[in-house]
Amino acid sequence: MNWTLAFQIAITHLVTKKKQTLIAMLGVTFGISMFIIMISFMTGVNQFLEDMAMDNTPHxxxxxxxxIRDDKIISEHHPAGSNDWHVVMHQRPxxxxxxxxxxxxxxxxxxxxxxxxxxxxxxxxxxxxxxxxxxxxxxxxxxxxxxxxxxxxxxxxxxxxxxxxxxxxxxxxxxxxxxxxxxxxxxxxxxxxxxxxxxxxxxxxxxxxxxxxxxxxxxxxxxxxxxxxxxxxxxxxxxxxxxxxxxxxxxxxxxxxxxxxxxxxxxxxxWEKANASILAGDKIRNMLTAVVCVTLLTVAGFGIYNIMNMNIINKMKDIAILKATGFAGKDITAIFLLQSLMIGVAGGLLGLLIGFLFSYLLSITPFPEASFFRIETFPVNFRPVHYGFGMLFGFLTTLFAGYFPSRKAASIDPVQIIRG
Amino acid sequence: MEKINSSERFEKPAVLKAEHLVKYFYEPEKFKVLKGVSFEVKQGEFLSIIGKSGCGKSTLLYILSTMDTDYEGKLTIRDELLTGKSQNELSRFRNEHLGFVFQFHYLLPEFTALKNVMMPGLKLGKYSAAEVEERAMYKLKLVGMDAYAHKHASRLSGGQQQRVAIARALVNDPAIIMGDEPTGNLDKANSQRVFDIFRSLAEENSQTIITVTHDSDFANGSDRIIEMEDGNIVGTHFPKSV
Structure with missing residues (x-):
């Protein structure tokens, strides 16, 4: 496979359709930035609540x-047999x-x-x-x-x-x-x-x-x-x-x-037993974050899927001619998959940046109930691993969203298109 | 123009062999488009296929082009049996040994004329990008389009686009160049230019030309005319030997 050539064609397609590329990119950007903001804030809240509780809680x-003891004192001297038992009414501590x-x-x-x-x-x-x-x-x-x-x-x-x-x-x-x-x-x-x-x-x-x-x-x-x-x-x-x-x-x-x-x-x-409710809260918030993030990324993925599909319908003639001049199905797949991935990577990086900026703004925003909670600004975490995950998710989403349209492009029959 | 008689032609080896090609259309109902077509084409031959609309001539060309694989019979090009090969092998084969010129010019509109011509060469990967560019430039010169090399394909006129498309068909020095009504969409002057280019390719480079055409002037200038009707070959003429 000739990746340089596929890359050149993919880039040219993206650059000539700037508006469409930008819209597809913004879908990913929005998804990833929301993911970063959500996860930074949610883990920040979790951390804050945990710290607050753990300060006061012994490990x-x-x-x-x-x-009330479950075993009866009488059984210490007269153990109950297999067929009889002790009954003590109104037992007191x-x-x-x-x-x-x-x-x-x-x-x-x-x-x-x-x-x-x-x-x-x-x-x-x-x-x-x-x-x-x-x-x-x-x-x-x-x-x-x-x-x-x-x-x-x-x-x-x-x-x-x-x-x-x-x-x-x-x-x-x-x-x-x-x-x-x-x-x-x-x-x-x-x-x-x-x-x-x-x-x-x-x-x-x-x-x-x-x-x-x-x-x-x-x-x-x-x-x-x-x-x-x-x-x-x-x-x-x-x-x-x-x-x-x-x-x-x-x-x-x-x-x-x-x-x-x-x-x-x-x-x-x-502490885990003593703080069961806080740990349950953590789990619920984590679940919530995961659900919202997956939803956002899926929506972004569908956006890319739609745009790639449209793109391929617009490019039918080009695909036919490329195939006629000797491009194989996998070359066509590579061209369109690369477009999708470039949208994903560019949109994802922008999303990380915007996500970071908003998380930062949130982290310097004064907390409204500061006099009650021992906190001055919104709790926000900045962990590189979240950014890594955001990028990975963005990449995977666009890979999936781009894969199916690209496969479709690869299976276009050039004879049908060229004969009209 | 140099005179070639039929005896000379037969001394050259067959570059394409079609044996009993049968093709069905299934939509809207089953219909036999080609009813067992057999013929050979020699190296350096300029062949025209003519016939009324719906006689199966384009269908035949697309089978010969290896793009249509749903047929019965045998297709051999350059002693290589192509029937039954995988799509990947066929696209590789097309890339190296076949060139196409279509009625509608089908250049990639986002790219320059030069880039369009280079594309199959880059795909073949036999030469470095710089060499491919040099070759593409040479082919553009051959069709008289070198002055427009860096113009976007969408900015060229129909005749210019068709000449760029021919240059693209030539860039890998294919054994056979196929045309589906290459002059169908062009005015007289541009048709003549395209014809002259094909003529010189056949005579000077010994490249085989197979075109489907409605243009009788174009057909009469070729070495051999195959006439088709209802999915059969009904006649063969050698216009120049007459």
């Missing part, structure tokens, strides 16, 4: 659940403390694992915040301030005051923005807290934080480990949660399985 969390026994020992043990970035201990309890006669439910978590800052960036989430203020006084807390609004308090005010055991405490608010997640901001508050242990009237070894950050987030699953084998009487949860 592995160890806690003691309050749950045992009055167990929701703390992790030997929590600090576990913590040191886990911290020694090379895959672990750090472990933050917590004492969390349900409490009521008293606003006059109204009680607002929420939680109070005693934290290791140093670790919570380095592992979960809590210090960066402060709107008013500072997290370090917690260490400067006793009986002080920081609370979520939404909760503070409900309570009508700001930094420096005092709030009254009722524990599940019915004890009342007066605490001073030294900071307001916001995660950008309403459910958290309207219910959470933080204090030092010591403060919360004191409120709950527990000893200093009492902790309810161990929050683990891994060096590599995808080690979490394997590490959870390892811990489950070692630690008894605790529940261990990894």
């Amino acid at each position: 592995v969390r160890i806690y003691k659940p309050i749950e 045992k009055n167990e403390l929701p703390n992790i026994k030997d929590g600090f020992r576990y913590m040191r043990q886990i911290e020694n694992d090379p895959r672990v970035l750090g472990v933050a201990p917590q004492v969390t309890s349900q409490v009521f915040f008293n606003n006059g006669p109204v009680q607002i439910p929420g939680t109070i978590s005693g934290i290791d301030i140093q670790k919570q800052s380095t592992l979960f960036n809590l210090d960066e989430k402060m709107d008013e005051g500072a997290l370090e203020n917690l260490m400067k006084g006793s009986d002080v807390i920081v609370m979520g923005k939404g909760l503070a609004q409900k309570m009508g308090v700001s930094e420096g005010d005092r709030v009254s807290v009722t524990t599940p055991d019915g004890n009342n405490f007066n605490l001073k608010v030294v900071g307001i934080f916001s995660f950008g997640i309403t459910a958290y901001d309207e219910s959470r508050s933080y204090a030092t480990l010591g403060t919360v242990q004191k409120i709950l009237q527990k000893d200093p070894s009492y902790i309810t949660d161990l929050n683990i950050k891994m060096k590599n987030v995808y080690d979490a699953l394997a590490f959870r399985e390892k811990l489950e084998a070692e630690l008894k009487n605790v529940t261990i949860e990894d």
Whole structure:
């Protein structure tokens, strides 16, 4: 096959029909640029949501659940046979403390694992915040301030005051923005807290934080480990949660399985389970992106298909004469396929450029709800792999769209055309 | 003009052999267009095929041209049996050994006259692009079109286009040049020019010319006339030996 000659003919055809070429090209350009914008933005959103969630979420969390055991205590001493069973009506949970026994020992043990970035201990309890006669439910978590800052960036989430203020006084807390609004308090005010055991405490608010997640901001508050242990009237070894950050987030699953084998009487949860809804959202957005992109590229493909078909009908005589003078079917296919591919490559490159420009513009556009979410501009990702994919898709679409008309051109019978 | 008698003609080898060619048309109904046509053409012969419309002469020419492969019988050109060969082999063969001139000139309108002439040469790939260009230029000179080499084909008049088409048919130095009413669309003066070109090709280059024509002046200037009627050859004349 003589590719240079096919290329020359293809180029000449394209250049003499500039308008038609341009329209076919713009179809691809539009498809590819939309693809780039969509995928950059969607992956940006996914990344943003993931980061937002992952900042607050431990990769592995160890806690003691309050749950009804499925196995009955009676069966420990009188195992049920194959033909009889135990029936216990209205079973209640045992009055167990929701703390992790030997929590600090576990913590040191886990911290020694090379895959672990750090472990933050917590004492969390349900409490009521008293606003006059109204009680607002929420939680109070005693934290290791140093670790919570380095592992979960809590210090960066402060709107008013500072997290370090917690260490400067006793009986002080920081609370979520939404909760503070409900309570009508700001930094420096005092709030009254009722524990599940019915004890009342007066605490001073030294900071307001916001995660950008309403459910958290309207219910959470933080204090030092010591403060919360004191409120709950527990000893200093009492902790309810161990929050683990891994060096590599995808080690979490394997590490959870390892811990489950070692630690008894605790529940261990990894981030994928805790963030199932976010991961599902990711998947839905990815699917949506894929569907829209495939649709766009298919439409562009049909555009090319139509234009190539028209082109070939217009060029019937030329094709007949080329075949009469010795061009084989595959030469004709090459000529028209090359035209299609050139449209695809040129349109695709232009599409990448336009897609990049619009993504860039989007990435510097201020986000309208910036005060609520911790974000200033629209989240946009710039990944070379997306651009590679865009080009590949553009190429493949035009290859398919051009192939069938080109084959049709190759099968034209010159005798029919020339004899008229 | 040089005198060639029939005995001289028969000494030359047959370049094309058609044996019992039968062709059917299926649309609108089955119809036998060619009813077993056999003849030979010698190298350097200038042959005209004449006959009324619908007698099958064009159909015969397109079978001879190898473009129509749906026939019965045998076609041999330059001792090569072409019947039953694949489309790819046939297009290769056409490219190298056959040249065509049609009634409607069929140049590629986007290209210059020179590029049009070069096209089959570039396709053949026997010579470099520069050599092909040189040869194409020479062929254009042969038909008196060298001054228009760089004009776009669509800007040329009918007679000029036909001469460029002849140059294109010649570029690979084919053994046989076929014409389907090559002068059918031309005025007297241009017809005469085309005829003179064909004449000199047959005599000086020993290239074989086979044309289908309605033009009796054109036919009477050729070496042999085959007359067709209803799918059969009904007569052969040698106008110049008369």
